[in-house]
Amino acid sequence: MSNQYIVTLSCLDQPGIVHAISGGLLGAGCNITESQQYESPDSRTFFMRIEVATEQSLMQVRAALAPIREQFVMSLRVDDAAKRTRTMIMCSKAGHALNDLLFAQRAGNLAIEVPVIVSNHLDLKPMADFYGVDFVHLPVTAANKSQAEAELLALADEYNIELVVLARYMQILSDALCERMSGRVINIHHSFLPSFKGAKPYHQAHARGVKLIGATAHYVTADLDEGPIIDQEVTSVTHARTPAQLVNLGRSVEGRTLTRAVQWHAEHRVMLDGQRTIVFS
Amino acid sequence: MSNQYIVTLSCLDQPGIVHAISGGLLGAGCNITESQQYESPDSRTFFMRIEVATEQSLMQVRAALAPIREQFVMSLRVDDAAKRTRTMIMCSKAGHALNDLLFAQRAGNLAIEVPVIVSNHLDLKPMADFYGVDFVHLPVTAANKSQAEAELLALADEYNIELVVLARYMQILSDALCERMSGRVINIHHSFLPSFKGAKPYHQAHARGVKLIGATAHYVTADLDEGPIIDQEVTSVTHARTPAQLVNLGRSVEGRTLTRAVQWHAEHRVMLDGQRTIVFS
Amino acid sequence: MSNQYIVTLSCLDQPGIVHAISGGLLGAGCNITESQQYESPDSRTFFMRIEVATEQSLMQVRAALAPIREQFVMSLRVDDAAKRTRTMIMCSKAGHALNDLLFAQRAGNLAIEVPVIVSNHLDLKPMADFYGVDFVHLPVTAANKSQAEAELLALADEYNIELVVLARYMQILSDALCERMSGRVINIHHSFLPSFKGAKPYHQAHARGVKLIGATAHYVTADLDEGPIIDQEVTSVTHARTPAQLVNLGRSVEGRTLTRAVQWHAEHRVMLDGQRTIVFS
Amino acid sequence: MSNQYIVTLSCLDQPGIVHAISGGLLGAGCNITESQQYESPDSRTFFMRIEVATEQSLMQVRAALAPIREQFVMSLRVDDAAKRTRTMIMCSKAGHALNDLLFAQRAGNLAIEVPVIVSNHLDLKPMADFYGVDFVHLPVTAANKSQAEAELLALADEYNIELVVLARYMQILSDALCERMSGRVINIHHSFLPSFKGAKPYHQAHARGVKLIGATAHYVTADLDEGPIIDQEVTSVTHARTPAQLVNLGRSVEGRTLTRAVQWHAEHRVMLDGQRTIVFS
Structure with a gap:
């Protein structure tokens, strides 16, 4: 079948949800190719993600599910799996995270398109050029911060941005911006949170003598380094590593x-349950 | 709700399976608490595992699903999640795998009960005694092999055994026995299969100079070390490790x-798709 | 050669240390079989660990190295590699860490001997009995704490204890005891420190929504959960794990x-550099 | 001190090596900053790698060690740690390994310089251009293979190449070339060797149903996929991954x-002990 859609939904947990949804999808000629669900015992919320294949249009499937959405008071989306999330990447001087994202995107392993890169420095413009992505230099100072954020929002509008990725962008976004783009800004923090919040985490890690260092990808909230965690990874280190080597590792x-x-965000695999994420990986 | 059941099913892939099953379960007063599914593109088979909570009895749920099983020509089971799989552990002299299994079982982390341990040596009888498990000494020689296997089958009957675990049991089971207990015997091979099949895999690994060693848990088939793989794990090693140290690691x-x-087998999370396993972990 | 010794030393970093030590060892008929060293840029301290094989006695080797120790103002030890560290294990109700230690010790993989287990509960006495280790029940209350610690010290003397291992012992040692046994008490904290210090770390981890949980082995100091870290390990978890499942995992x-x-402590592989450990693993 | 050198040596194991070398280095005004050693019980060979800091020149240090090299019949090198290994990278169409190498090299994390990239296809020329590296298109057919290899050797001479890295280069080198460049050609095989030698290893892995897939970096020898292993890594996979997804992962x-x-090769951390590598990582 020619169309692949992704259905994501959440609602108060109650009997009959799966049967109703699978009935609605069957009625819309959808074959379920992947399905995951989770009941949060904390929030009594039911979460579900379904991939379907069908000959029908996105509008037809949405229409078929509308009565079920109303009946169960669901938050429900149907997305086209072939549609790539329009993503703005923000960076400063270090290019490792930008390089990983752009290479994976070009190789076809990341369901995003990147129309624009924004940076407060010029260092990474050549990499943007190599990948054929617009590069906007937006310097930020204490004096122009609110104006710079206004330009950022204007750029996001202009490029129809659905997701902002902070790829080691070294400026802190304002609370207002965080609030406005809640759930649509992903940051990489260079420590295994909640260890070593704040500045120079690898130096903190060295001083404390930890034997593993790591990184945490999380949604940005006004509460710095406290946003919902999407993924974490660590690597082993020994006493012999200097802070500079920890930075490189x-x-x-x-x-x-x-x-x-x-990737998980772009494939609609991440849902929010309060301060925690559900990741249907 | 007081009863927790596990539904596992497989059938030819076709539309409407999820809707039919969820309808049958809804009719039997079952709330779906966990659900996983997989369509095998190789075999065109649909696999599903569902956990439900209900006030109805196992027989009532089975009866409610019987028409659906017939309609879709399913292989379908409903198991009581509270029922522990009756397991015979076979071992020889090394006790590490037996110790891990018995400790996990007693700690309540493994959904098995172990009424009997069978060994061709007496070394591990004290451990069986400590855990209060019957210990049967069943020496095996070239001369008595078929008789020993007959006794083994008699023991399996006597103790109502559903699963046999070879916890570094150093005898090879006959083809006839493998055939008869197909899908119900799990072995641990001390290498990362398909590397280093056969004897002394750690010595082979040392000679080849690999930088990772591992282990493979698999169902036993007549084709030695070729049965369907359930799980694998590796650990890093350096040039400095001797074969004896590799054995210990x-x-x-x-x-x-x-x-x-x-654990996965006992929780009905493993299904067979030809020579491959589906593991709903 | 029949004797295997382990030389560990530290001193102010300066030229000629390796040449002097290797000369001293050559003079004592020692063949160096393993050697590791580290210069701490923070403390300007040189650390070294050497394994040697020789026909000479421990006293002869110590005597041969004495002038070098004095010349370089070294902290230097020579230990017999065949001598097992006399270890007291303390535990409460949960037996998983005790089980791992005792099984590894009996299997010959851990260079300790365990003459006594001390617990504030009786639950693990059968396990001590199975392994043939003395078990002392030493209940601790707010009222008897200092008396209980006095008994603990008396037991340590009586059994010639060199190392105390807190295998999920749920009482906090007094500052005086920590001070007195500094560098000789190892604790396992059930989190990836410095995340989630204090009580119920798995519940804290669940609430924060982390994607990795872990454990930290560290020397005990008066500053709770802040002692020098010896080793850490983590494992991946998903949103679906309850706090109780995190505890089990x-x-x-x-x-x-x-x-x-x-193991590393018992093999004289751990040295202290301020609040950090050097681990010659 | 301004100069950092790396001493690597191997010889028949015998007493006095460390003392002699450390004496020679002390005489040449060298401070040992890192030292690792290994005695191979299989080959009775002693291996050592030492990093030193000194004011003396490379020639002076080599001269100071020459008598020791002769006395112990050592294979011994002294390299300038600041000197980057001149490396030719060979690739075909897939750019992931090339991208990783070039990014790490530019970021200063890899002690190589890459004057030339050679490929039998044109696809990766833009990446070479972006990194400012010469790109030579050298198509290989059955008819021109020996001529192409002659050109390859000429290029290696012209660019003073010390190391050839096959970054998913899809042509097999001739036995003569392998022999001639023995120990100086590193290949990445896309499986966890010795599993799945030969073509399409991810498809083999899928068919066998393994739960981990991996990669193996090894020196190239005339015996395909059998050269000494330098490093290996694996990642977990589930039944749900298609062969195409395994390729991407x-x-x-x-x-x-x-x-x-x-990196390890370029930092002179890898030495050969028959078919095994010693890696002083």
């Missing part, structure tokens, strides 16, 4: 972890 | 891998 | 991490 | 494993 972990988190 | 990997495979 | 990580830390 | 493992192997 950490970079490949950061790139991998961020790329995976972006 | 490998033992903890073997115990963990086997215990995980037994 | 964490236990095998705890047992492995603690056992490895004890 | 494997690519990041391949890139990482090859980059690590090249």
Whole structure:
């Protein structure tokens, strides 16, 4: 069948949800090719992600599911699996995370398209050029911060951006911006959160003498380094590693972890349950 | 709700399976608490595992699903999640895998009960005694092999055994026995299969200079070391490890891998798709 | 050669140390079979661990190295590699870490001997009996704490204890005891420190929604959960794991991490560099 | 001190080696900053790698060690740690391994310089251009194979190549070339050797139903896929992965494993002990 759609939904947990949804999908000529679900015992919420194949259009499938959405008071989306998430990447000087994202995107392993890269420095413009992506230099100072954020929002509008990825972008977004783009901004923090919040985490890790260092990809919230975690990864280190070596070792972990988190978001695999994420990986 | 059941099914892939099953379960007052499915593109087979909570009895749920089983020509089981799989463990002299299994079982982390341990040696009788498990000494020689296997089958009958676990049991089962207990015997091979089949795999690994060693838990078939793989794990090693050290390092990997495979089998998470396993972990 | 010794030393970093030590060892008929060293850039300290084979006695080797120790103002030990560290294990109700330690010890994989287990509960006495280890029941209350610690010290003296291992012992040792046994008490903390210090770390981990949980083996200091880290390990978890399941998953990580830390300590592979450990693994 | 050198040596195991070498280095004003050694019980060979800091020149240090080299009949090298290994990378159409190598090299994490990339296809010329590396298109057919290899050797001479890295180069080198460049050609094989030698290893892995896939970096020898292994890495997979998805998942493992192997080679950390490698990582 020619169309592949992704249905994601959540609602208060109650009997009959699966039967109703599978009935609606059957009525819309959909064959279920993948399905995952989770009941959160904390929030009493039911979460589900279904991939379907069908000859019908997106509008037809949405229409077929509308009565079920109303009956169960669901939050429900149907997305076209072939549609790539329009993503703005923000970066500063270090290019490792940007390189991982752009290479994976070009290789066809990441369901995003990247029309624009925004940076407060010029260092990574050649990489943007190599990948044929627009590059906007947007310097940020204490004086122009609110104006810069206004430009950022204008750029997001102009490029129809659905997701912002902070690929080691070294500026802190304002609370207002975080609030406005809630659930649509992914950051990579260069530590295994909640260890070593804040600045220079690899130096903190060295001083504490930990034997594993890591990275955490999370949604950005106004509460710095406290947003919902999407993915984490660690790597072993020994006493012999200097802080500078930890920084280098950490970079490949950061790139991998961020790329995976972006992939899951772009494939509609991540849902929010309060401060926790459901990841149907 | 007081009863927890596990439904596992497979049939030819076709539209309407999920809707039919979820309808049957809804009719039997079952709330779906976990659900996983897989369509095998190789064999065109649909596999599903569902956990449900209900007030109805096992017989009532089975009866409710019987028409659906017939309609779709399904292989379908409904098991009580509270029922532990009756397991015979076979071992020889090395006790690491037996120790892991018995400790996990007593700690309540493994959905098996172990009424009997069978060994061709007496070394592990004290461990069986400590855990309060019957121990049967069944020496095997070239001369008495078929008789020993007959006794083994008699023991399996006597103890109502549903699963046999070879926890570093150093005898090869006959083809006839493998055939007869197909899908119900799990072995731990002390290498990362298909590397290093056969005897002394750690010595082979040392000679080849590999940088990772591992273990493979698999169902036993007549084709030695070629049965369907349930789980595998590896650990890093350096040039400095002697074959004897590799043996020791490998033992903890073997115990963990086997215990995980037994857990998945006992929780009805493993299904066979030709020579491959589906593991709904 | 019949004797295997382990030389460990540290001193202010300066030229000629390796040449002097290797000369001293050559003079004592020692063949160096393994050697590792580290210069700490933070403390300007040189650390070295050497394994040697020789026909000479421990006293002869010590005498041969004495002038070098004095010349370089070294902290230097020579230990017999065949001598097992006399270890007291302390535990409460949960037996997973104790089981891992005792099984590894009996299997010959852990260079310790365990003459006594001390617990504030009776639950693990049968396991001590099975392994043939003395078991002392030492209940601790707010009222008797200092008396209980006095008994503990008396037991340590009586059994010639060199190392105390807290295998999920649920009482906090007094500052005085920590001070007195500094560098000779190893604890397993059931989180990936410095995340989730304090009580119920798996519940904290669940609430924060982390995607990896772990364990940390560290030397005990008066500053709770802040002692020098010897080893850490993590395992992946998903959103679907309840706090109780995290506790279970964490236990095998705890047992492995603690056992490895004890092994390294017992083989004289761990040295202290301020709040950090050097681990010549 | 301004100069950092790396001493690597091997010789028949015998007493006094460490003392002699450390004496020679002390005489040449060298401070030992890192040292590792290994005695191979199989070949009775002693291997050592030492990093030193000194004010003396490379020639002076070599001269100081020459008598020791002769006395112990050593294979001995002294390399300047600041000197990057001149490396030719060969590739075909897939760019993942090339991208990892070039990015790591530019970021300063890989002690190589890459003056030329050789490929039998044109696909990766833009990447070579982006990194400012010469790109030579050298098509290979059955008819021109020996001529192409002659050109390859000429290029290696022209660019003063010390190391050839096959970054998913899809042509097999001739036995003569393998022999001639023995120990100086590193390949990445896209399986966890010795499993799945030969073509389409991910398809083989899928058919066998393994639960881990991996990659192996090894020195190339005339015996295909049998050369000494430098490093290996695996990643977990489930039944649900198609062969095409295994290929994609494997690519990041391949890139990482090859980059690590090249790093170790370039830092003179790899030595050959028959068919096995000693890796002083």
